[in-house]
Amino acid sequence: xxxxxxxxxxxxxxxxxxxxxxGYKWGRKxxxxxxxxxSHKAGAHAFRDRRIKKRINRRLWQVRLNAATREHGLSxxxxxxxxxxxxxxxxxxxxxxxxxxxxxxxAAITKLVKK
Numbered sequence: 001x002x003x004x005x006x007x008x009x010x011x012x013x014x015x016x017x018x019x020x021x022x023g024y025k026w027g028r029k030x031x032x033x034x035x036x037x038x039s040h041k042a043g044a045h046a047f048r049d050r051r052i053k054k055r056i057n058r059r060l061w062q063v064r065l066n067a068a069t070r071e072h073g074l075s076x077x078x079x080x081x082x083x084x085x086x087x088x089x090x091x092x093x094x095x096x097x098x099x100x101x102x103x104x105x106x107a108a109i110t111k112l113v114k115k
Contacts, residue, residue: 061096068099072110082113 066076
């Protein structure tokens with residue numbers, strides 16, 4: 001059986017990992033064992049934090065909506081329940097953008113909901 005030399009693949013794999021960890025501090029950028037660990041942890045945190053970002057944004061939209069609806073004499077929870085009762089299909093993201101950038105349109109929406 002002929003001998004298989006795999007030096008090229010080994011070097012490519014190391015180079016790929018070191019390229020991913022470029023810019024990290026201390027040995028995590030240039031020592032392969034530490035770079036592998038750092039790369040795996042970074043990937044795990046990135047995966048987790050993509051989901052956390054969605055949670056944080058939803059909380060932000062809720063806070064914005066609560067502040068905007070209180071100016072019109074409603075609370076956030078009553079506003080959302082009235083929206084559902086009137087079958088208005090705007091989600092929290094869109095509503096918070098409207099409240100932030102177009103307050104006159106948001107006032108019209110709250111007036112429509114209050115009726």
